[in-house]
Amino acid sequence: MSVRGRGLASGGLAARLLVAIGLVMVSGIATAWAVAVVVGPALFHEHMIRAGLEDYDEAVLHAEEAFQAASVLSLSLALAAAVIASLVVSVFLTRRVAASLRSLSSAASRVGNGAYGSHVPSPRMGSEFDELVASFNRMADRLEEGERLRARLLADVAHEVRTPVATIAGYLEAIEDGVKVLDASTTEVLREQTARLTxxxxxLAAVTQAESGALxxxxxxxxxxxxxxxxxQAAHGRAAEHGVTLRADVTAGVPAVLVDRLRMAQVLDNLVANAVRHTPTGGLVVVSARRAPDGAVELxxxxxxxxxxxxxxxxxxERFYRVDTARSRDRGGSGIGLAICKALTEAHGGRIRAASGGPGQGSTFTVLLPAA
Ligand SMILES: Nc1ncnc2c1ncn2[C@@H]1O[C@H](COP(=O)(O)OP(=O)(O)OP(=O)(O)O)[C@@H](O)[C@H]1O
Ligand SMILES: [Mg+2]
Incomplete structure (x- = not known):
């Protein structure tokens, strides 16, 4: 039998459980026998004498013998039943525990080898095991997600770099071949592409720094x-250029926050730049500061x-996520702005969230910060 065989040989959990149950059974049997052989008959004898019977009466000896035989028989039967039942239960239990641990440890080694999708089913052995399995599966999910993001990040960086570099290379080649001349419009394109790379x-440096906690x-x-x-005030000019009205809406009595002023300004600047960029002429952008119902500060x-x-x-x-990839890139976005906002907000112990009624319904980006 694999569980007991392996368990006993390797001194595993199954062997330990069996030994523990064996010890309990042996001490139970010893106690029961001691009571049956030493204490029981003496008590019986004493009661016979108290009932007024003579010590060496034939009837007393007979009754005592019958009592001893009956108690030995019933005790033996009860102990035999208990031994068999506890053996069955302990073998069943140890097999189940060992099997669940084995499936968990083989999943752990699969995850260790990079198969992050390895999940363990619930062994249905009570809440402790369920919790262990649930945390294991959560860990595997997180690792898988991290791996997926890492792969996508690399692909995205490669993709983002490829376009401007290809444009620059194409222009340089055209200039070398005499197809294009290095005039103002050519330098403008070259400058734009290098600016995009910069x-x-x-x-990327900002988001990596903020996310790594090194900030x-x-x-x-x-x-x-x-x-x-x-x-x-800082975004006024840009909003006016787009024909968008920009105003602040500040309620009285908002508690102060303990923040890095420049970093927080960077978050809000990013959000306002997005809002202006995604709002057509005639639209409105409002930056507000108020106290949230739970006492936090809401920007x-x-x-x-x-x-x-x-x-x-x-x-x-998410880094590089753009709703409309082509259009956002035309408008200069590489999709990192909100990832930076999130990392910076979280570095301050805050949270950021986005809400929108849907296409055409406007959006609201909210930064929640603990009050100082
Ligand atoms: N106020 C907004 N209204 C509508 N869509 C928005 C708004 N803000 C952000 N988005 C969407 O979220 C995407 C990600 O925004 P994010 O700021 O991360 O990137 P980006 O603005 O495209 O580029 P970057 O900020 O790196 O220059 C945008 O491409 C856009 O699709
Ligand atoms: Mg942006």
Whole structure:
């Protein structure tokens, strides 16, 4: 039998459980026998004498013999039944425990070898095992997700770099071949493409730094209303260019937050840049600071623009995620802005979320920060 054989040979869990149950049985049997042989008959004898019978009466001896025989027989039968039942139960239990542990350990070694999709079914052995299996499966899921993101990140970086580099190479070749001349419009294209590469490497460095926890925050007490107002002031020109109205909406009595002013401004600038970019002429973008019902501070950027379809909402904060890849890239975006916002907000112990009523319904991006 594999479980007992292996368990006993290797001193595994099954062997230990069996030995423990064996010890319990042996001590139970010893106690029962001691009672039956020593204590029981003496008690019986004493009661016979108290009942007024003579010590060496024939009837007393007979009754005592009958009592002893009956108790030995019933005790033996009961012990035999208990031994068989506990053997069956312990073999069953140890086999199940060992089998569940084996399936868990083989899944762990599969995950160790890179097969992150390995899941373990619930052994149905109570809440402790269920919890263990559930955390194991969660861990495997997280590893799989991390691996998937890593692979996609590399593919995305390669893809983002390929286009500007190919454009630059194409232009240089055309200039060498005399097809194009190095005039203002050519340098403009070359400059734009190098700017895109610079932008990309800067953003990648920023998001990697923020996500790795290596970011050093220069925290100070900051008034959230002031932050909202400064953001609006900084983006005023760009909003006007797009024909978008930009204003701040600050309620009184918003508690201060302990943040790195420049980093938080970077988050809001990113959100406002997105809002302006995705809001058509005549639209409105509002940056607001208020106290959330749970006492936290809520900074939000709300626009009346394109909105986001529900299926895209959960992915917006992933690196390189763009709803409309071609159009966003035309507008200069590489899809890292919101990943930076998320990493920076989380580095401050806050949360960020996106909401939208759907395409054409505008969007709201909200940063929640603990009050100082
Ligand atoms: N206010 C908004 N309204 C509608 N869609 C938005 C809004 N903000 C972001 N998005 C969508 O989310 C995507 C990701 O935004 P993100 O800021 O991460 O990237 P990006 O703006 O395209 O590029 P980057 O910020 O790196 O220059 C955008 O491409 C856009 O599709
Ligand atoms: Mg952006």
């Amino acid at each position: 932008h990309l490497s800067r953003d 050093v925050l220069d925290r100070e007490r900051v008034d959230p209303g002031e932050l909202a107002m400064a953001t609006v 939000s950027v709300e626009d009346t623009g394109e909105g986001v379809a529900a299926e895209h909402l959960p992915h917006l904060f």
